[in-house]
Amino acid sequence: MQEDDPKPVESRWIDIGANLTNTAFETDLESVLEQASAVGVQQIVITGTSVDESRAALALAHAFPNRLFATAGVHPHDARHWDAQCERELRKLMTDSKVRAAGETGLDFNRDFSPRPAQERVFEAQLELAVESGLPVFVHERDASARVATILKSQRHRLADAVVHCFTGDHDALRAYLDLDLYIGITGWVCDERRGQSLQQCIADIPDDRLMLETDAPYLLPRTLRPKPKRRRNMPAYLPHVGRQVAHLRQQSVEHIARVTRHNAQRFFRLPSDRVDNDPAASDQDRPGCC
Ligand SMILES: [Zn+2]
Structure with missing residues (x-):
């Protein structure tokens, strides 16, 4: 961070899930990255959601x-x-050293944009690719925790690791995932006073060594950001806000949350260990939704 930057960097963070290939970032990605660096978000894992988006994510990583x-x-x-x-x-993309996880893949029984049998088949096929490549799995699950847990359980012994990203479930779902020794990704959902209640109630049950943070940008703008951004677009620069809410709910220090989530992400995604980056910037913008 530059000396004239007005925002102090309280801690260093890693955003394990941002959709930076989304058109919401096509005109100002460099500025978005600068704003992230300015608040200590120095490493970001871009979520690949299709073959084309995964290829674009990889190009950005390079x-x-x-x-x-x-x-x-x-x-x-x-x-x-x-x-x-x-x-x-x-399979070919996964041989690239910048690809650090297979996914996102999983089941979404909330919106059912694809038939459930097709979702399960494609989830299982991507778990096979994860086994082949030795990569950990980045799992998407919405209203489908029982099926996701069952499928993962059958393959868990063959999988390197897995994170359930943007966890939105309750105690039972959390217990099922922790029993499989999975990581849990927390987004700004935890800042939502309406939809995030069950998550708020169980977040303290996630062990330190299973917890990771993400924005899911440009989706899931934290509802408690103040002042409210002019643009309703979420950005990696808002990750510390999520971290502070998580720290509050778990009654831990912000520095502790930053440190354990950073170390977990470094271990899970095999990221280079702590580096200090220099970058300026500041501004605000956003918009909601979820992948
Ligand atoms: Zn997702």
Whole structure:
């Protein structure tokens, strides 16, 4: 951070899930990254949601070495488009050293944009790719925790690791995932006084060594940001806000949350250990939703 930057960096953070290939970032990505660095968010894992988006995520990771990394996968919303060509392309992408996880992949029974049998088939196919590649899995789950836990349980012994990203479940879902020794990704959902209640009630039950943080930008703008950003677009620069809410709910210090979540992300995604980056900037913007 530059000496004339007005925002002190209280801690260093890693955003394990940002959709930086989204069109919301197409005109000002460099500024978005600068704003992230200015508040201590120095490394970001870009979520790959389709073959094309995964390829674009990988290109960004190569353009910003040691700062951006990528996952490669097909979101359950797009499971109906899965074919042998997808599988071949993903297998190839996963050989690139900048790809640090398989996914996002999983089940979304909330919106059901793809038929459930197709979602399950494509989830299982991507778990096979994770086994082949030795990569950990970046899991998307919405209203499908029982099926996701069952499928992961059958493959857990073959998988390096897995994180349930943007966890929005309750005590039972959390227990099922922790029993499988999974990591849990927490977003600004935890700042939502309406939808986030069950998450707020169980977040203290996540062991320190299973907890990771993410924005899911440009989606899930934390509702408690003040002043409210003019643009309703979420950004990695808002990750410390999520971290502070998590610290408050767990009755731990912000520095502690930053440190354990950073170390977990470094271990899970095999990221280079702590580095200090210099970058300026400040501004605000946003918009809601979720992948
Ligand atoms: Zn997701």
